[in-house]
Amino acid sequence: MAGTRRKVAIEDLFRLRIVSQPAISPDGTQVAVAIKRCDLKKNKNFASLFLISARGGRLRRLTTGNHNDTKPKWSPDGKFLAFLSDRDKASCVWLLPMEGGEPVRLTDRDHDVFDFSFSPDGKRIVYSARKKSERDVMRRDDKKKTLETTPDFVHVTRLFHKLDGAGFWNGHYAHLYSIKTGGGASKQLSSGHWDHNSPQFSPDGRRVAFLSNRMPDPDRNIENMDIFTMPANGGRAKQITKREGPILSYSWSPDGRAFAYVGHMGKTGEFSLYNVHLWAIPAGGGRSRNLTAHIDNSCFNATLSDVAEASFQADPPVWSSDGDRVYFAVSERGACNIHEACTRDGGSRPRIVGEHVITGLSRPTGTGPVVFVLGTQTKPGDVFTLDIDVPEARPRQITHVNRAVLNGLALSRPEPLSVTRSGHTVHGWVMKPPGFSAKKGSKRKYPLVLQIHGGPYAQYGHGFFHEFQWLAARGYVVVFTNPRGSMGYGLKYVTRLRHDWGGPDTPDLLACVDANVRRGGIDRKRLYIAGGSYGGFMTNWVTARDRRFRAGVTQRCVSNMESMFASDYGWFLGYEVGCMPWQDPKRFRRASPIARVRDMKTPLLIIHSDQDLRCPLNQAGELFTALKYLGRDVECVYFAGEAHGLSRGGRPQNRAERLRRILDWFERHK
Numbered sequence: 001m002a003g004t005r006r007k008v009a010i011e012d013l014f015r016l017r018i019v020s021q022p023a024i025s026p027d028g029t030q031v032a033v034a035i036k037r038c039d040l041k042k043n044k045n046f047a048s049l050f051l052i053s054a055r056g057g058r059l060r061r062l063t064t065g066n067h068n069d070t071k072p073k074w075s076p077d078g079k080f081l082a083f084l085s086d087r088d089k090a091s092c093v094w095l096l097p098m099e100g101g102e103p104v105r106l107t108d109r110d111h112d113v114f115d116f117s118f119s120p121d122g123k124r125i126v127y128s129a130r131k132k133s134e135r136d137v138m139r140r141d142d143k144k145k146t147l148e149t150t151p152d153f154v155h156v157t158r159l160f161h162k163l164d165g166a167g168f169w170n171g172h173y174a175h176l177y178s179i180k181t182g183g184g185a186s187k188q189l190s191s192g193h194w195d196h197n198s199p200q201f202s203p204d205g206r207r208v209a210f211l212s213n214r215m216p217d218p219d220r221n222i223e224n225m226d227i228f229t230m231p232a233n234g235g236r237a238k239q240i241t242k243r244e245g246p247i248l249s250y251s252w253s254p255d256g257r258a259f260a261y262v263g264h265m266g267k268t269g270e271f272s273l274y275n276v277h278l279w280a281i282p283a284g285g286g287r288s289r290n291l292t293a294h295i296d297n298s299c300f301n302a303t304l305s306d307v308a309e310a311s312f313q314a315d316p317p318v319w320s321s322d323g324d325r326v327y328f329a330v331s332e333r334g335a336c337n338i339h340e341a342c343t344r345d346g347g348s349r350p351r352i353v354g355e356h357v358i359t360g361l362s363r364p365t366g367t368g369p370v371v372f373v374l375g376t377q378t379k380p381g382d383v384f385t386l387d388i389d390v391p392e393a394r395p396r397q398i399t400h401v402n403r404a405v406l407n408g409l410a411l412s413r414p415e416p417l418s419v420t421r422s423g424h425t426v427h428g429w430v431m432k433p434p435g436f437s438a439k440k441g442s443k444r445k446y447p448l449v450l451q452i453h454g455g456p457y458a459q460y461g462h463g464f465f466h467e468f469q470w471l472a473a474r475g476y477v478v479v480f481t482n483p484r485g486s487m488g489y490g491l492k493y494v495t496r497l498r499h500d501w502g503g504p505d506t507p508d509l510l511a512c513v514d515a516n517v518r519r520g521g522i523d524r525k526r527l528y529i530a531g532g533s534y535g536g537f538m539t540n541w542v543t544a545r546d547r548r549f550r551a552g553v554t555q556r557c558v559s560n561m562e563s564m565f566a567s568d569y570g571w572f573l574g575y576e577v578g579c580m581p582w583q584d585p586k587r588f589r590r591a592s593p594i595a596r597v598r599d600m601k602t603p604l605l606i607i608h609s610d611q612d613l614r615c616p617l618n619q620a621g622e623l624f625t626a627l628k629y630l631g632r633d634v635e636c637v638y639f640a641g642e643a644h645g646l647s648r649g650g651r652p653q654n655r656a657e658r659l660r661r662i663l664d665w666f667e668r669h670k
Helices: 134-140 144-149 466-473 491-495 505-519 534-543 570-577 585-590 593-599 617-629 652-668
Strands: 018-024 030-039 044-053 069-074 080-085 092-097 111-118 124-131 174-180 196-201 207-212 226-231 247-252 258-263 277-282 325-332 335-342 348-352 357-362 370-375 382-386 415-421 424-431 446-452 477-482 522-532 551-555 604-609 634-639
Touching: 018 069, 018 357, 018 370, 018 382, 030 069, 030 382, 044 069, 069 111, 080 111, 092 111, 111 196, 124 196, 134 144, 174 196, 174 207, 196 247, 207 247, 226 247, 258 325, 277 325, 325 357, 415 477, 415 505, 424 466, 424 505, 446 505, 446 534, 466 477, 466 652, 477 505, 505 522, 505 534, 522 534, 534 551, 534 593, 534 604, 551 652, 593 617, 604 617, 604 652, 617 634, 634 652
Parallel strands: 335 357, 446 477, 446 522, 522 551, 551 604, 604 634
Antiparallel strands: 018 030, 030 044, 069 080, 080 092, 111 124, 124 174, 196 207, 207 226, 247 258, 258 277, 325 335, 335 348, 357 370, 370 382, 415 424, 424 477
16 A cells, blocks of 8 residues: 555645534534635635534535634534634624524624634523724625725724734724524623623523733733623623733633633743643632643643644633543643643643644533544544543544545654753654665765744644645655744743844754754755744844755744834834843844844745735845845745735645745755
């Protein structure tokens, strides 16, 4: 069988289907799941809902059409499946009767819904939504003549007025609304100059919890988030957590007496100084207890991939049936595992550990199995179930959505890499081309590509990377590692990068390249470097200080830390650099790769998206203009209509073209 397998092609990226957001029915017998697909002809990405038995079997399609149907959630009696869909040119809640029938839109088209929750009796849904602007409504209704003849502008009054992938703030805050599942008018529950998100009914249905940042100056303290509750019919909100720092996700205990939440106690700008932990607090308020103080890693998925949907997201903690334990994710050494913590004594232990990445952990009620998506370096991800309350139970795989595609591919299995230097070990992986040989006497030498991850506070690991597989199939040795600053190796390892971007990680990365060259089989004259976001920053930084690379590709990069201050929340760079630009301009200049642009002589391809608000377009423009003026070998490719996440979720044809451009650049610089 192995001999008939073919090499990975660009088109395989679009043959793969991406599984996310599994939801198990209240009786534990069925699982609904969102599956994303790419349509090359339409040049768009779509997601549909499917149903499968919790014991496995055939997937049955629940929704059809070229839409994005996501976030499936069961009604408490299992008779309906609610989900978000853009099928009516707005993000709305739809209800699908599970006994047969077509989905029915529940919420109005003048609002875009972010999240929702069923009441315990199934009679109401509470949801968070933002009202559309007048111009957005005109676009929705295809009023082209009106759009052409009316002013088109953005009036900015807030510090935090834009967000990559979402665009500019439209002047409306996200509020909570309640609506009967049988239809009718909605009722607005919240008000004020704050956003309200992640609504959840209490187990008894009397209260609604939500997340909000109600600090005096929320834009300046953008990381802050607290849990609030209010009566289910609306009324005065009560603040439950009263601490500075972010809350990424939360959940009610089965008896409604407590919350478990994922977050940390750091002040604004101190994200890299604290691990994200699991906490518990009484539902009426009080002191938060850290249930994972002894875990020296962050309790959310920080593992990168170019196919997965859930990097940097924290799934709500899952409670045991008796409320004595809470299950949660931990990023460690390139994996994302599931641990359990005891709510009584705070002790914890690993529950599902391995060379994998687990996302989407959920259970709608306090009983029955949990469901999640598990992926590896050679499998993008499938749905698994587990009887979490049974100590010796093992995960059960119930889907094999990409089996037909993967069985026909000659995939490379990454080999672990460990390089010890200066008292610490750099961990990573090496992906070799099929048939790679470094035997003595072998005449063939292979080019090597060093891939540098973004973040910088993230990790490479056991997530699937089509790009790496494809480069290996083209004959390249791909090295991807977690230098200092990466998550998964303890807080001290992360904080080493603060106030010193490029300082500790540069020698770590180069040591990994040297180690692979010494192993043999590598063409020393064909070493390449590539990275995106912070990886683009590092590509620029390294090529200004080291001449070993034949060529480089810098993507969605940072080149000038001073002008990056105007990105969607670029003022946070002040905390990373150690000052604000006006306080010490020279320090900001030294922290900018472009400060040493005259030393950048490595041929460089710059890839950027014109709608990138995280690393704005000028970052590419400033670097290209300077290098071109200096007469360097440099080219720039701008992708139209794309945001920062082009490589993960951009339009299919643009993703394909991006890969072709990268390989072409390397091949032109042999």
